[in-house]
Structure formats: C-alpha cells, structure tokens
Amino acid sequence: MGMTLVQVVVSGLLLGAVYSLFSSGLTLIWGMMNVVNFAHGDFVMLGMYTAVVVWTALGGGPWASVPVAAILIATLGIVSYFLLVRHIMRGPMLAQILGTFGLALFLRYGALWIFGANFKTLPDDLVGHSFIVGGIRFEGARVLAGLVGLAVTLLLHFILTRTSVGSRMLAVSEDAVAAQLMGIRPQRMQALAWGLAGAATGIAGALIATFFYTSPTVGETLSIVAFVTVALGGFGSVLGALVAGLLIGVIESLSAFLIGPVYKDVIVYTVFVLVLWFRPQGLMGKA
Amino acid sequence: MTSPLLKIDHLEVRYGDLIGVADVSLEVPRGSVVALLGSNGAGKTTTLNAIAGIVPVSRGSVVFDGENIAGQPAYAIVRKGLALSPEGWRLFAQQSVENNLLLGATPLADRARVPRLLDRVYTVFPRLAERRAQRAGTMSGGERQMLAVGRALMSEPKLLLLDEPSLGLAPAIVDTMYDSFAALHKEGQTILLAEQSVDVALEAADHAYVLQVGRTVLEGPAKVMADNPDVQRVYLGVE
Numbered sequence: 001m002g003m004t005l006v007q008v009v010v011s012g013l014l015l016g017a018v019y020s021l022f023s024s025g026l027t028l029i030w031g032m033m034n035v036v037n038f039a040h041g042d043f044v045m046l047g048m049y050t051a052v053v054v055w056t057a058l059g060g061g062p063w064a065s066v067p068v069a070a071i072l073i074a075t076l077g078i079v080s081y082f083l084l085v086r087h088i089m090r091g092p093m094l095a096q097i098l099g100t101f102g103l104a105l106f107l108r109y110g111a112l113w114i115f116g117a118n119f120k121t122l123p124d125d126l127v128g129h130s131f132i133v134g135g136i137r138f139e140g141a142r143v144l145a146g147l148v149g150l151a152v153t154l155l156l157h158f159i160l161t162r163t164s165v166g167s168r169m170l171a172v173s174e175d176a177v178a179a180q181l182m183g184i185r186p187q188r189m190q191a192l193a194w195g196l197a198g199a200a201t202g203i204a205g206a207l208i209a210t211f212f213y214t215s216p217t218v219g220e221t222l223s224i225v226a227f228v229t230v231a232l233g234g235f236g237s238v239l240g241a242l243v244a245g246l247l248i249g250v251i252e253s254l255s256a257f258l259i260g261p262v263y264k265d266v267i268v269y270t271v272f273v274l275v276l277w278f279r280p281q282g283l284m285g286k287a
Numbered sequence: 288m289t290s291p292l293l294k295i296d297h298l299e300v301r302y303g304d305l306i307g308v309a310d311v312s313l314e315v316p317r318g319s320v321v322a323l324l325g326s327n328g329a330g331k332t333t334t335l336n337a338i339a340g341i342v343p344v345s346r347g348s349v350v351f352d353g354e355n356i357a358g359q360p361a362y363a364i365v366r367k368g369l370a371l372s373p374e375g376w377r378l379f380a381q382q383s384v385e386n387n388l389l390l391g392a393t394p395l396a397d398r399a400r401v402p403r404l405l406d407r408v409y410t411v412f413p414r415l416a417e418r419r420a421q422r423a424g425t426m427s428g429g430e431r432q433m434l435a436v437g438r439a440l441m442s443e444p445k446l447l448l449l450d451e452p453s454l455g456l457a458p459a460i461v462d463t464m465y466d467s468f469a470a471l472h473k474e475g476q477t478i479l480l481a482e483q484s485v486d487v488a489l490e491a492a493d494h495a496y497v498l499q500v501g502r503t504v505l506e507g508p509a510k511v512m513a514d515n516p517d518v519q520r521v522y523l524g525v526e
Contacts, residue, residue, distance in 0.1 A: 167386050168393065171379050177341050178377035180361035181370070183394030183442065 007136050008257045009250055014146030016249020021149035022204030022222065023229035023241040024156050025077075025197030031236025032173045032193040035085060035096055039104035041223025042111075043198060047073050047205015048214040049111060052120045054206075061126045062144060062210055069202035077198025081191045104219070112216040119213040127210055145207035152203055153245075156196065157238045169193055232272055234285020243283055247271075292317045292352060292446055292477050293338070293369075299346035300330075300337050307333035307342065309501035315446065315479050320472050322488040322509065323481040324518070325498035331481035332374045334498070335448050338479075339371035340364040352445060366394045370444035374451060376435040380424030384415055387423050387434055391441030400443070408437040411467045429460040436464075440471075447471070449480040453487055465491050489513045497521050 026040045037043075047069040054065035080103060088099035128140030160166040171179040172189040179186055208222070229248055233240025248268055255267035275283065293315040300307040308330040315321045323331050336342040338349055340361035349357040356364050365371075370391070379387050388408055392401050409416035412433040418426060423434060432452060439447055452468070453461040461484070468478060468491050482488035489495060495512045497505035499521050505512070512518055 164389065167382060167390060170382060171390050174379050174381055175377050177361070178373065178379065179390075180341065181339060181365055181373060181377070182390045182438075183362050183365045184390075185360075185362050 003135050004257070008253045010136055010138075011142065012250035012253030013246055014142045014249070015253065016246035017146040017149035017153070018204060018207060018245075019149075019225055019229050019249055020153045020242040020245025021200055022208070023226040023233070023245055024153050024238050025201040025204075026226050027230045027233065027236055027238055027241045028156065028160075028193055028197045028200075030230065031238075032169060033089060033190055035089060036100065037197075038097065038100040038223075039080070039107055040201065040226055041219030041221075042104045042107040043073055043076065043201040043219075044205040044208065044222050044226075045111060045214070045216065045219035046076065046107060047202035048209040048212075048218065049115060049120075049205075050202065051122065051206040051209035052115075052214050055122050055126065062148075062206060065206040065209070066148065066203050069206035070199040071202075073202025073205070074195045074199035077194035077196075077201075078191050081194035085194065086187065086190070108216050108219060115216065117216060119215045121213050122210055139211070141210040145210060148207055149204065150242075152200055153238065153242045156200055157242065159196070160238060165192070228268070228272055230282075232275055232282055234282030236286075237282070237284040240282055240284030247283075289317060290353065291315055293479065294350045295334075295338070295347065296350075297347040298334065298337060298344060298349065298357075300333050300342055301345040302342075306501055308337065311347075311498065311501070311503050313496045313503060313506070315477060316494075317477055318475050319493045320468065320478045320480065320491055322492035322495040323479065323498060324485055324488060324495055325481075325483075325521075327483065328500075329498040330501040331498055332450055333501075335371060335450050335479070335481055336373070338364075339369065339373075339448060341371075341373070365442060365444075368442075368445035369448065370394075370439035370442045370446075371448040372435040372439040372450060372452070376431050378423040378431055378434055378438070380422065382423060383420055384423055384426070384434055385419040387438050388415070388441050391438035394442040401441075404441050404443060408440055411440070411470065412437050429456050429464075432456060432460075432464065436467075445477060447476055447478045449478060451481055451483060453482060453484045461487060485518060486513075 022044050026037060029035055029037050050069040050072055051062065051065035054060045054068055058064060084099055084103060088095045126141065127144050130137055130139045160170065168184050169189045169192065171182065172184060172186045176186040229241055229244045233244030251268050251271055252264045256264040259267065291314040295311060295313050298308055298311040311330065311334050323334065325331050333342060337344050340359055344357040347357065348355050351367060351369055356367065379390060388405060392404060395401065414430055415433055415437055418430065426434065436449065436452065452464055456464065465487055472478065480488060489509045489512055492509040495507065495509050496503050497518055504521060505517060507515065
C-alpha cells in the first residue's frame with residue numbers, strides 16, 4: 001500500500017507538471033493584457049497534431065516534434081495577436097470573448113477538415129518503455145512530459161521575473177502608457193507574450209500527444225483543465241499555474257486510486273470550489 | 288545664438304469637444320531650467336504630456352532638437368532624448384526600485400553606460416540606493432517622486448520634463464528635491480518643469496511661463512517674474 005501510494009503521487013506530479021505547462025500560456029496572456037484566450041485548448045490541440053504529423057510524416061518522436069510544435073504554435077500565437085487580438089482588445093469584453101471563441105471554432109473545424117474526425121494515437125513505445133526505479137514504475141512518455149513540462153514552466157517564470165525582457169513585458173501589463181515613456185513599444189511586448197504563450201502551449205500539446213488521443217475536439221476537454229488550473233493558481237501568475245497544476249495532478253490520481261476513477265473529477269472540482277471560496281484570487285493571485 | 292532645444296508654437300490639444308490646451312507657445316534654451324506655472328487645470332500636465340507624445344497634438348508644432356516631433360508616438364520621442372517624469376509618477380509598482388530605473392534606461396543604445404547612470408541616480412538620490420530591492424509600490428510619496436525623476440534621468444535625456452515634482456511632498460523633501468535639480472542644472476541638464484508652487488519653481492528656474500485656461504499669458508526671466516504682481520494675480524484668478 002505504502003509503495004503504491006508513492007507511485008500514485010509520483011504519477012500525479014508528472015501529470016500535474018503537464019497541466020502546469022499547458023495552463024501557463026493562458027495565465028501569461030491574461031496577466032499581460034486581461035484577455036481570456038478561448039482558443040487556448042485548440043492551440044494545445046494543434047500542438048498535438050504537430051506531434052502526430054511529425055511522427056507519421058518523418059517518423060520523429062518528441063525530440064523532433066517538441067521544437068517544431070514550439071515554433072509553429074508560437075507563430076500561430078503571434079499571427080493571432082496581430083490579425084485578431086490587437087483589434088478586439090480595443091472593443092468591449094464581449095468582442096474579446098466572441099473573437100477568441102471564433103478563433104477556437106476556426107481552428108477546431110479547420111483541424112477536422114484537414115485531419116478528419118478519427119482519434120489518432122502515437123505508438124506506446126515512442127518515447128521508450130516503462131522502467132522501475134526504487135520500486136516505482138515509470139512510463140517513459142509520462143516522465144518525459146512531466147520533466148519537460150516542469151522545466152519549461154519554470155523557464156517561463158524565470159523569463160518573466162528575472163530578465164530585462166520579462167521586466168519590460170510586466171511594465172507593459174502594469175501601465176502601457178508609462179511603458180511607452182520608457183521607449184517600450186507595447187504591441188511588441190504583447191506579440192512576444194503571445195509568442196511565448198504559444199511556444200509553451202505547443203510544447204505541452206506535443207508532449208500530451210505521446211500518451212493521450214488526438215482529435216479535433218480534444219482542445220475542449222483540455223481547456224477546462226487549463227481554466228481550472230489558472231483560476232486555482234490565480235489569474236496571471238505562472239508560478240500559481242505551476243503549483244495549481246501539480247496540486248490538481250496529485251488530487252486527481254489520489255482520488256482515482258483511493259475513491260475510484262469515476263469520482264476523481266468530483267473531488268478536483270470540490271477542492272477547486274473550496275479553495276476559491278476562501279481565496280477568490282486563487283493560490284498565488286493578487287487580491 | 289544657438290536654436291532652443293525645444294520650441295513649441297501654438298500648441299493645441301483637444302479631446303473631442305474638450306480643449307485641454309488652447310494655445311501654448313514656449314521655448315526651452317539648451318542648458319536652462321524653464322518653469323511652467325499655473326493653477327490646477329491651467330493645462331500644464333496636458334502640455335507636458337503632448338510634448339512627450341502620450342496625448343495627441345491637434346494643432347501647432349513641437350520642435351525638439353530641430354525636428355518637429357508632434358504626432359510621433361511616445362516610445363519614439365523618448366529615444367530622441369526627451370524624458371518625462373509624469374503626473375502621478377506612473378511607477379511600475381510591482382517591480383523593484385532598481386528594475387524601475389533599469390526600465391528607464393531602455394531607450395539607451397549604449398548599454399555599457401547603464402551602470403554609470405545607475406550610480407549617478409543613486410548619488411543624486413541616496414535614498415533610492417538603500418531601497419533598490421524594494422518594490423516601488425511600497426515606497427513613500429517622496430521616495431516615489433525621487434524614483435520617477437531618477438527613472439527619467441536613466442535615459443540620459445537632453446531634455447528632462449518634470450510634472451509637479453513638489454506635489455504632495457513635505458517641505459523638507461521639496462527642498463531636497465530642488466537641491467538635486469539645481470545640481471543637475473549645474474551639470475548642464477536642460478529641464479522644463481511644471482509647478483503649482485510658484486516660489487520654489489521660480490527660485491530654481493532661469494525663465495518662466497504662466498498658463499491660464501490653456502494659454503500662455505505671461506512670460507519672463509524667473510527673477511523678474513518673482514517680483515511681478517501679475518503672476519500672483521493670475522494664480523488667484525482675480526481679473
């Protein structure tokens with residue numbers, strides 16, 4: 001029992017690190033410009049299809065698909081910013097919701113048109129077989145996804161809090177006019193935020209594809225987890241998304257193991273509601 | 288005689304039907320300190336904001352260093368060497384004092400100068416050096432004012448624009464602040480400052496302009512203006 005419990009927590013943490021990564025882009029965009037990207041889950045979906053295409057066309061695993069997905073989805077983010085988001089930001093909140101929701105539908109049905117409705121999966125042993133360390137069984141794909149997820153989320157947090165470009169991005173988010181007085185072009189920093197968020201989201205998608213089915217509508221399922229993670233961690237906080245992602249991963253696997261897989265979502269959402277009841281700003285959000 | 292560093296002709300700023308500034312003309316010679324005086328709502332802040340490019344110029348010209356900068360975006364203007372310490376300071380409250388100063392140095396092309404400029408600001412305002420790691424949002428009013436001025440100095444501007452540097456500060460801190468402006472003036476820094484406190488401003492300035500409802504109504508050497516009863520009359524709004 002004891003060893004199994006450790007096993008369950010470890011798998012929860014590995015899953016949680018992926019949740020953190022695919023939520024970090026959503027929270028970054030919110031923190032930078034108060035825009036909720038309803039197409040976020042579909043960015044993840046396109047990252048997953050990138051991994052599928054890289055495998056079927058080139059026979060490449062995540063070592064090839066992760067960088068390709070990062071570049072592709074970062075480009076998609078920047079293009080979406082310049083063609084759509086930049087314009088709807090000037091409109092009312094409803095324009096932002098409908099605008100990014102429209103983008104979501106466009107991407108989702110574009111994927112349906114190109115890839116068809118069938119579920120696609122990558123080979124189980126693409127990343128490597130499972131292995132046992134200290135009595136705990138690790139699946140290659142999950143370990144890779146978890147570790148890369150953790151590393152990229154931490155990198156994003158580092159960029160925002162410890163580099164001069166991060167400082168310029170935060171300056172734009174706090175006061176875009178004052179940032180202009182510093183010689184900063186707000187649109188450049190916002191486009192960069194969309195690029196960074198896109199890269200992180202694309203990487204998350206490519207990693208998830210190694211152990212999860214890929215379909216045009218998978219983004220819908222995933223974006224709910226992303227929104228819960230972001231709200232729990234605190235809107236705008238990458239570190240909050242990291243903590244919340246790990247927490248949700250662990251709660252999910254523990255409740256699936258101790259109570260039953262059917263109930264894991266009930267437990268996750270109960271914890272979610274309870275935390276927000278007492279801390280509406282989320283774990284790391286600013287009141 | 289060399290051309291002034293800044294020359295404004297018949298500046299007008301409109302917000303829809305509202306007129307922020309109706310007709311302002313002024314000159315700031317190189318190396319001088321010029322004061323822009325006027326009561327609340329006279330258009331001092333709007334004038335400075337229009338020069339720095341954060342409010343649009345509707346009419347007139349703003350010639351800085353031989354080039355008309357009216358209508359250019361703020362981020363381009365600061366790169367030409369014109370920095371504003373704005374009304375309300377507009378600090379980046381979430382970031383450290385030092386990060387705020389480093390952000391001020393963004394327009395500098397020569398990054399190697401940044402450490403020396405940081406040292407200079409810390410020498411002018413030793414208080415900021417003590418608080419360099421503190422979040423800007425947690426500082427007192429006087430410290431925030433110092434940080435706003437220091438941040439503007441970090442881009443090594445040819446022209447420093449200061450909006451109400453004495454606003455809301457204790458008299459002792461106002462004196463310290465103006466001592467540092469005098470020191471900058473001695474170094475050859477050109478400054479245009481907007482003030483409601485006539486006495487401190489006229490003591491620091493070489494030349495002064497008085498604004499009333501968006502127009503320049505009086506001007507003259509600071510020493511002459513200090514003795515001009517009209518200045519006080521304009522302030523009190525007695526016609």
